[in-house]
Every structure is written in structure tokens, then in C-alpha cells.
Amino acid sequence: MDPKAYERYLVPVLFAPLAEALLAAAGPVPGRRVLDVACGTGIVARSAAATAAATTGLDKNPAMLELAACLDSRVRWVPGDAAALPFADHSFDVAFCQQGLQFATDPAAALRELCRVLAPGGRLTLALWCDISRSPGFAALATVLDRHGGPGDLMRAPFRLSDPRRVRALLTASGFAPGRRTTCVISARFPSVAEFFAQQAAASPLAPALRQLSLRTRQAMIGDLEETLADRLDDDGLLFPAESHLVTAARPVR
Template identity: 40%
Template structure:
């Protein structure tokens, strides 16, 4: 089925508008796991002009600002942009779609995207735009999740949905593969296809500690706009069953201090000629 890119972007924007505050509180600690490696990959430092694409609540942009860079963040969700502006006044935030960035050619020394790639319905066009706004010799770094069998927050929720037989949210346009780039070969091919050189894709694995199932539930429901929408639209009884199934499955990751959730992701980098 051909994907309606505009409809998909509109769904994503509206969904992230609804969850913006919860995302910042409960899911940003997960995406923050990649920040050090992501910024290091493009040598974010004082004086560097940095664009943070799909900035969300602005966590990556703020981290780049903390290293002394001149930072701009852009996101398709108005609520996310408003939240980021309030939280990080030292960064310039703009509303915009990754396939039509509101910047001139060569405006930035580095382009970042922290876990936005799988939300782009037109990834090739998105990468072309990101490369366009890079200055010659500039660097790009994108992070994206590994498969759910190793990225267990996503995995636990998807397995819960499958066990209950919960259908996708009816308003989610079909035909998008969230995990298309959860394979290093496909990720690298995307970067090379955009004309980048010295492309690398590195795997990162860690464990994210959560005190209990409630924290896991809040992270998933507050951060995974597409996956969680299948549960969020259900009645209270079905949502309660989903929590029970999630709790049972999460016991596999029980540790001395609570839940110890395996997390795996990739960082892909490249340089503009």
C-alpha cells in the first residue's frame, strides 16, 4: 500500500502535540541516552552552527548549546516547538517539516537528528534536505532504534499489543515501516544515497533503569506516538488488560533496583563533500 506522506506527517504532528509534555517528562530520558555519542559524532563544539532536526522538546539542541554551539531546532509539532522554546530560551526553535527546511543552502556545520528518522514518511527526501543545508565539509549524525527484540521498551509494548490482538489506530496511514532503518546496512545506504561520504553506522547497547512498571507505562504511552496510539484509543478495560500484560512481560527484566530494560540503537554519520 502506497503511503500518504502528508497524512502520515499530519498524524505524527497531531499525536506529538497531544503527548508533548508527557514525552518531555517520561520518554526524553530514553532518547537522551544517545546524546553524548551523537554530539561527539559531529564534533559539536563552541562556534559550530548546529541544526537539530525533529527536535521535539529540544533536549539534543540544549545539549549542543551546552557545548557552546550556535543551535537551531526544528520540528513539525507546534506543541513541541512551544515546549522547547519555553524550556531552552538560548536556542532558536522553528516550526518546519524536514522535507522543506526553512533554511538556505549550507547554513549549518552540523545536522543532528535524535530518534526522528523512523518518523519520516519520505526519508530519502528528508536526508536530501538535511544535506542541502549542510555547509561543504559539514557533518551529519542521526540516531535510530534497533529492532524491538533488542530495543525492549518498544518491544514490550508491541508484544503486548500483539498478544491482545489490538488493531492499529484507525487514523494511522498504512504503508510506513518504522523499522526500515533498524538495520545498519539500510541505514548506511540511506546516508550514502544522500551523497554523504565517510559513512559509518555504529551500534550502541545499554540498560535503562526504571523503578517500576508504572514508569515503563508512562514512558511508552507518553513517547511512542504510533505504537501507543493503538492502546490509547481502547476502552478502560482493554487499557487495564494491556497494563497487566505489559507488567507480566516486563518481569523478564526485573533487577535488584527495579526494571533494567535493554536498549539498543544505531548512530549513523557522514560528511558532505
């Protein structure tokens, strides 16, 4: 995944508005020690850094962190794995994970680590996509990819922790006291269906697989996608909702 393409295409449309909602769901962070896990290019950490006492962003992709460091020097950018956080117990007051937990090899281990590094009473806020059917543009793309022998399962991967009951069970088993769950609806706008496809092909985990397909196959996919999403088009291009759970939890005070 190209960090520059990710920052250019996906952050403004999806992850910046979601970060704003995530911070609002978490509550105030002024004077707090903040951790952003699976931070990517750091939009959540960068947003929190404006008021937090200290902000740390962690990601296992060095290229993402390199770009993040160029974008904001206020944040401490740390390479690492969510399942083995390189921090002492009780190092943070507030933690975030925006659309990253579903990619952890062991989500329960990652949550246990987040609980460990939070101070008693510390808060965790997660953003996890709702079922892919509630993001019709991505659902259509997954179906079209399947139809043409593309990586439809890879398109569905970001949505695999969409069941709130499972997330609640994971949080409880990891030592958290689950709090509130709300739904954030983003209006995802793209200049055209072709541009939507091109941005996903450039900036998402789909990129390597799509590059292996012939130009003819990719063009056929775009044509099919235009027909499938015809009712989502207007004079400004493509518009569809993208729904995400915002889940808060707290480390109990013992």
C-alpha cells in the same frame, strides 16, 4: 503526543542519554553552526547550544517547539518539514537527527535537504534504533499490544530504519559520504512494568490508540506485560537495554 509528558518521561530515560552519545559521536561543535532536525522538545539542540556558535532546532510539531522555547532561549526554534528545510544552502556546519528520520514520509528527501543545507565538509550524525528485538522492553510491549488488539505496529514504527545497509544506501544516494556506525546501549529503567506502560501511554505516539481501549483491556495488557518481562525485574523495578545505531556522514568537499 503530549510534549510535557514526552519531556517528563521519555527524555530522561531515553533521549537525554542518547543525546549525550550522539554529540560524542559527532565530534566537537564549539564555534560551529548546528542544526537539530525533528528536534522534539530539543534535548540535542539544548545540549549542543552550550558550546556551539549558533544552534537551530526544527520540528513540524508547534507544541513541541513551544515547550522547547520555554526550556532554552539560546536556541532558534523553527517550525518546518525535514523534507523541505526553510534554510539556505550551506547554512550549517553540523546537523543532528535523533530518532526522527524513520518518521519522515520520504527519508531520502530529508537526507537530500540535510546535505543541501550543510556546508562542504559539514557533518551529519543520526540516531536510529536498532531492530526492536535489541530493545526487549519495547519488543515485549509490541507483542502484548498485538495479543490484545492494540497498536503493535505503531510500537514498531520507531524501529523501521534499523537496517544499517539501507541507511548507508540512503546516505550515499543523497550525496553524503558515509562515515562510522557505532552502537549505543541505553539502560532503560522504570519503577515498574505498570509505570513503563503508563509512561508510554502518556508520552509516546501510542497514546491516542491506547486511550480508545477499555480500562479492562489496558489492565490485561499490563498483567501480560508483567509476566513477559518478569526476568527484567529487580527490586528497583524494570530494567532493559535499548540499542541505537549512531551513524555519521559528511557532505563531500568539492
